Amino acid sequence: MTLLARGLSIVLAALLLLTGTGSPALAQKPKIRVWLLRTYVPDANHALEDSIKRWATSKNLDPVIEYFTFDDIETKYVAAIETNALPDVGQLQTIGPARYRGMGRLLDLTDLANELVRVNGPMLESALPVVRAPDGRFHAVPFNYITDMQFIRTDLFRKAGAKVPTTWEEVREAARLIKAKGVMEYPLGQSWNRSADGYGVFQALLYSHGGGWADEQGNYASIVNDTWRAVVRWASEIYLKDKTVPPDAMSWTGFGNNEAFLTGKIAFTFNGPSIYYVLEKEHRPILKDTLMAIKPAGPAGRNHDVLLLSWTVFSSSKQVEAAKDLIRFVMSTDEAKKYMQQSWGQMVPAFERLRQDPYWQKNESYRAVLEAPKYARTPGWPGPLTAAAAEVVATHVLTDLCARVIVDGWDIEKALGEADKRIRDIYANVPSR
Amino acid sequence: MTKPSAWRRVLVADALVGYLFVLPLIVLVLGLVAYPLGNAVWISLTDKYVGYASRFVGLANYVTLTRDPIFHKVVWNSAVFTLASVAVKVVLGMLMALALQRALVARSFLRAALLVPWVIPTVITALTWHWMFNALWGFINVTLQGVGLMREPIAWLGQPATAMAAVITANIWRGFPFFGVCLLAGMQAIPRDLYEAAAVDGASPAQRFWHITLPGLRLVLLVTTLISLIFTLNDFNIVYVLTRGGPGTATHVLATYTYEVGFQALRWGKAVAVSMYPMPVIAVMIVIVTRYLTRED
Numbered sequence: 001m002t003l004l005a006r007g008l009s010i011v012l013a014a015l016l017l018l019t020g021t022g023s024p025a026l027a028q029k030p031k032i033r034v035w036l037l038r039t040y041v042p043d044a045n046h047a048l049e050d051s052i053k054r055w056a057t058s059k060n061l062d063p064v065i066e067y068f069t070f071d072d073i074e075t076k077y078v079a080a081i082e083t084n085a086l087p088d089v090g091q092l093q094t095i096g097p098a099r100y101r102g103m104g105r106l107l108d109l110t111d112l113a114n115e116l117v118r119v120n121g122p123m124l125e126s127a128l129p130v131v132r133a134p135d136g137r138f139h140a141v142p143f144n145y146i147t148d149m150q151f152i153r154t155d156l157f158r159k160a161g162a163k164v165p166t167t168w169e170e171v172r173e174a175a176r177l178i179k180a181k182g183v184m185e186y187p188l189g190q191s192w193n194r195s196a197d198g199y200g201v202f203q204a205l206l207y208s209h210g211g212g213w214a215d216e217q218g219n220y221a222s223i224v225n226d227t228w229r230a231v232v233r234w235a236s237e238i239y240l241k242d243k244t245v246p247p248d249a250m251s252w253t254g255f256g257n258n259e260a261f262l263t264g265k266i267a268f269t270f271n272g273p274s275i276y277y278v279l280e281k282e283h284r285p286i287l288k289d290t291l292m293a294i295k296p297a298g299p300a301g302r303n304h305d306v307l308l309l310s311w312t313v314f315s316s317s318k319q320v321e322a323a324k325d326l327i328r329f330v331m332s333t334d335e336a337k338k339y340m341q342q343s344w345g346q347m348v349p350a351f352e353r354l355r356q357d358p359y360w361q362k363n364e365s366y367r368a369v370l371e372a373p374k375y376a377r378t379p380g381w382p383g384p385l386t387a388a389a390a391e392v393v394a395t396h397v398l399t400d401l402c403a404r405v406i407v408d409g410w411d412i413e414k415a416l417g418e419a420d421k422r423i424r425d426i427y428a429n430v431p432s433r
Numbered sequence: 434m435t436k437p438s439a440w441r442r443v444l445v446a447d448a449l450v451g452y453l454f455v456l457p458l459i460v461l462v463l464g465l466v467a468y469p470l471g472n473a474v475w476i477s478l479t480d481k482y483v484g485y486a487s488r489f490v491g492l493a494n495y496v497t498l499t500r501d502p503i504f505h506k507v508v509w510n511s512a513v514f515t516l517a518s519v520a521v522k523v524v525l526g527m528l529m530a531l532a533l534q535r536a537l538v539a540r541s542f543l544r545a546a547l548l549v550p551w552v553i554p555t556v557i558t559a560l561t562w563h564w565m566f567n568a569l570w571g572f573i574n575v576t577l578q579g580v581g582l583m584r585e586p587i588a589w590l591g592q593p594a595t596a597m598a599a600v601i602t603a604n605i606w607r608g609f610p611f612f613g614v615c616l617l618a619g620m621q622a623i624p625r626d627l628y629e630a631a632a633v634d635g636a637s638p639a640q641r642f643w644h645i646t647l648p649g650l651r652l653v654l655l656v657t658t659l660i661s662l663i664f665t666l667n668d669f670n671i672v673y674v675l676t677r678g679g680p681g682t683a684t685h686v687l688a689t690y691t692y693e694v695g696f697q698a699l700r701w702g703k704a705v706a707v708s709m710y711p712m713p714v715i716a717v718m719i720v721i722v723t724r725y726l727t728r729e730d
């Protein structure tokens with residue numbers, strides 16, 4: 001054999017090995033691509049991954065699991081949509097189904113949703129606007145809520161003689177009292193920043209005051225009115241008048257308030273339950289003095305923001321039935337409970353039978369976390385969650401409004417005028433499907 | 434008569450081989466530069482919304498941006514961020530190069546140490562500065578309060594002016610070693626006898642710097658400054674990690690605004706138009722850099 005022939009045969013053999021056509025033993029299993037949120041609870045992430053792998057083994061499939069975080073979830077999906085690289089199955093955040101179903105990227109999962117209701121009981125009313133389109137079809141099914149809570153340092157509240165706030169006005173009163181009693185200079189950790197800690201809490205404040213930017217049909221309704229004035233006044237006066245918020249809170253990123261609470265620099269804040277997870281998991285001393293409570297009510301009652309993760313199957317999937325079966329499996333009662341119990345009270349189910357699990361009766365904080373999603377309202381409330389409403393939240397119009405008053409020194413009327421124009425522009429130009 | 438014809442054949446064959454050799458480069462330039470750039474220009478002329486087909490809208494995105502108050506703020510912020518950062522980086526880089534050139538001991542160690550800011554990942558740099566600037570537990574405020582120089586904490590990242598100063602500071606810290614290294618290399622290329630002759634003539638160190646070092650570094654300084662201007666204008670990481678463009682829009686720059694419009698608002702046509710606005714300025718800088726880099730003298 002010449003040197004050239006020998007070289008060629010080696011290259012050919014290597015190519016055969018690489019492409020897997022050399023031997024039946026090397027034949028690959030069909031792949032199924034799954035995109036998951038990497039939550040801040042590794043135990044829960046592992047439990048879900050384990051569940052998916054067990055299912056895949058039983059179906060002789062090779063699961064390709066990829067993760068995104070809260071920060072890059074939209075980035076990853078946007079890139080995948082434009083490059084036709086969407087996975088078979090994926091988790092979506094609250095605004096995902098409304099944004100992507102209009103693009104024709106999500107399959108109709110109405111049958112699967114009905115099936116899960118038969119297995120796990122009815123889903124919470126607050127989940128429906130997220131996963132069900134106005135025409136009644138489901139393009140996603142609920143996975144779990146990650147609910148924003150009110151975190152209270154009970155020891156500091158006691159010291160100041162403040163009570164756990166049940167209304168937004170009581171939030172201000174408690175903060176002023178703690179400051180006045182010299183317990184803490186900046187007790188309230190509330191930022192109007194470019195993260196869910198900002199626009200989420202602003203929605204809770206707004207909806208609890210009966211405000212919104214859309215009517216019940218989902219059309220834009222002007223925000224230049226007294227309700228909005230009152231809400232922006234509340235949001236700005238905690239900085240400008242009460243001075244109860246840490247001075248640099250407006251520039252906090254998503255973990256700023258977590259950090260401040262965990263290091264004992266603030267007495268209360270609004271956040272997903274991740275703070276409690278860290279306290280519990282790491283046996284932090286302030287755990288015994290920390291209470292998770294439902295966020296306050298306003299003049300229009302308790303109407304809060306929502307973070308609901310859901311499952312979807314993308315229309316580009318070549319394995320639609322396998323994809324649906326995967327969701328069916330991980331949402332089966334046993335598997336869903338396994339995941340739930342590894343979540344340290346972070347992941348709240350939307351289905352009634354899962355919600356009745358004794359796991360949630362562990363203590364007052366867990367019970368509050370379970371209760372909170374009942375008050376969840378979607379962006380654009382009282383109208384349906386639309387792509388336009390999602391864009392209002394995603395482009396930080398709500399928190400920029402507060403920043404104009406607090407940071408740039410604008411008066412409320414001028415700031416409202418700018419926000420009104422921005423929202424009008426979004427509603428006028430968003431593709432209306 | 435056969436001789437010239439054969440000669441021509443050789444010439445044609447040579448030319449073909451020449452074209453063949455440059456073909457990969459042409460393909461690369463067309464595929465990796467011309468096509469993406471052309472496509473970007475095209476997208477900026479459409480109403481492209483993620484997930485939907487695009488429609489040609491001419492210059493509508495550019496016109497809309499001229500009326501967008503946030504875009505005005507972003508352009509101003511980008512100019513302040515870029516010019517202030519690069520100006521200070523030039524000065525610090527020059528000082529670094531002069532110090533390193535004159536260092537008598539531990540020269541290698543000092544060179545390596547001063548390069549650290551440049552080689553560590555930008556995200557680490559930004560997170561470190563984020564912690565240092567924190568109002569309640571950051572290194573700067575805690576130290577100033579500890580030594581009694583300050584009673585009330587300063588919200589470095591919470592006020593527009595100080596937040597901008599903070600992101601500029603972080604950018605300077607990361608970028609000045611680039612200037613230092615380039616200028617040091619330039620200084621070492623200046624003939625020593627010029628300095629010796631100047632010293633013999635009684636020139637002071639300041640005069641030697643002004644009349645020998647600075648003219649000798651003119652080319653390096655220009656190229657380094659222009660490259661740094663381009664990189665700083667396009668910087669995303671430091672601003673995004675430190676402030677996300679906040680408080681409000683106080684530190685929002687072109688890169689972070691492009692990201693917000695493109696990936697959060699899903700309006701790609703407008704986002705690409707945002708990123709296209711500084712293109713004429715960048716193009717002029719690139720032409721200047723290229724001309725100097727390809728000059729034979």
